[in-house]
Amino acid sequence: MSAPALLETKGLTKSFGNVKAVRDVDLSIPRGSTFGLVGESGSGKSTVARLVLRLIEPTSGEIRFGETDLRALKGDKLRRQRRKMQMIFQDPFGSLNLRMTVGETLTEPQSVHGLGRNDAERRARGEALLAEVGLPAAAMDRFPHEFSGGQRQRIAIARALATEPELIVADEPVSALDVSVQAQILNLMRDMQAEHGTTMLFISHDLRVVQYMCDQIAVMYLGEIMERGPRHRIYEMPQHPYTQALLSSVPGSPKEDGKRAKLKGEIPSAHSVPSGCAFRTRCPHAFDRCKVEVPVMHQLGEGQEAACHLLDR
Numbered sequence: 001m002s003a004p005a006l007l008e009t010k011g012l013t014k015s016f017g018n019v020k021a022v023r024d025v026d027l028s029i030p031r032g033s034t035f036g037l038v039g040e041s042g043s044g045k046s047t048v049a050r051l052v053l054r055l056i057e058p059t060s061g062e063i064r065f066g067e068t069d070l071r072a073l074k075g076d077k078l079r080r081q082r083r084k085m086q087m088i089f090q091d092p093f094g095s096l097n098l099r100m101t102v103g104e105t106l107t108e109p110q111s112v113h114g115l116g117r118n119d120a121e122r123r124a125r126g127e128a129l130l131a132e133v134g135l136p137a138a139a140m141d142r143f144p145h146e147f148s149g150g151q152r153q154r155i156a157i158a159r160a161l162a163t164e165p166e167l168i169v170a171d172e173p174v175s176a177l178d179v180s181v182q183a184q185i186l187n188l189m190r191d192m193q194a195e196h197g198t199t200m201l202f203i204s205h206d207l208r209v210v211q212y213m214c215d216q217i218a219v220m221y222l223g224e225i226m227e228r229g230p231r232h233r234i235y236e237m238p239q240h241p242y243t244q245a246l247l248s249s250v251p252g253s254p255k256e257d258g259k260r261a262k263l264k265g266e267i268p269s270a271h272s273v274p275s276g277c278a279f280r281t282r283c284p285h286a287f288d289r290c291k292v293e294v295p296v297m298h299q300l301g302e303g304q305e306a307a308c309h310l311l312d313r
């Protein structure tokens with residue numbers, strides 16, 4: 001049995017007008033694990049992130065955080081809940097206030113949530129967080145623009161840790177960084193998770209990054225989950241043609257064997273999601289039924305599941 005879920009969604013759906021950004025997403029993230037959400041740009045990953053953090057309201061569906069029904073939380077209770085959930089963005093400036101020194105950036109969330117007995121204690125904790133992310137205490141009195149992109153992401157990670165969160169949602173945290181810096185930041189995030197036992201929802205379009213970081217993976221396409229399962233199943237025996245195509249597009253991956261069809265064409269607009277299976281317009285195996293019938297999830301063992309009519313055969 002896996003650990004009980006810290007975060008669970010059921011039927012999570014979000015429309016913006018007639019754009020169905022997220023449809024019927026079920027997630028279950030065991031406490032202390034890293035869950036990867038992967039898919040091309042526009043597949044709805046960031047919308048899921050914003051929904052689970054209650055930054056936007058779902059159109060329908062449930063979100064549970066431990067025992068708490070997140071949709072029912074309001075006011076003070078929601079504010080207290082926020083301490084337990086933090087976000088790391090692609091662009092560190094998204095989480096850093098340019099007018100605040102690093103010291104203020106690291107002490108302010110502690111004050112807001114009533115952590116630490118006094119300023120000296122909060123400042124000491126800020127310095128400890130900096131040390132943890134590999135920056136000197138002298139960084140406390142400097143401003144975000146005085147640092148490199150990688151250093152800024154370290155500061156954003158320290159800031160996320162400042163409230164001792166149970167869940168961190170990281171949305172493309174290394175996509176804006178040089179490749180040489182990406183590995184350092186990913187290693188830092190892994191160390192941080194091991195040290196603090198934080199649960200992580202990790203969002204990326206890059207399968208290599210997700211493979212390195214995540215225990216469980218869900219593959220999204222046009223707002224829906226196409227396939228999910230433990231990392232080894234997704235990488236070694238992907239069953240959905242979309243997952244297979246994504247994997248064969250990764251340079252240097254064992255699945256890049258030329259035998260499998262690579263992903264062709266652009267992802268359709270979320271304004272006009274194809275009928276039946278959303279992936280059928282780009283699927284090399286599509287047949288008549290795919291046009292008219294939405295595939296259900298097939299259980300494939302070890303928690304792997306995929307939504308594809310081919311699995312009926």
Ligand SMILES: Nc1ncnc2c1ncn2[C@@H]1O[C@H](COP(=O)(O)OP(=O)(O)OP(=O)(O)O)[C@@H](O)[C@H]1O
Pocket residue numbers: 016019020021039040041042043044045046047048205269270271
């Ligand atoms: N506030 C909004 N208003 C209208 N449409 C939106 C809004 N936010 C997202 N969308 C649409 O919802 C769909 C999913 O977007 P989302 O940003 O969640 O995808 P993503 O997989 O995170 O892609 P990216 O990596 O490019 O951010 C897109 O078609 C997007 O245009």
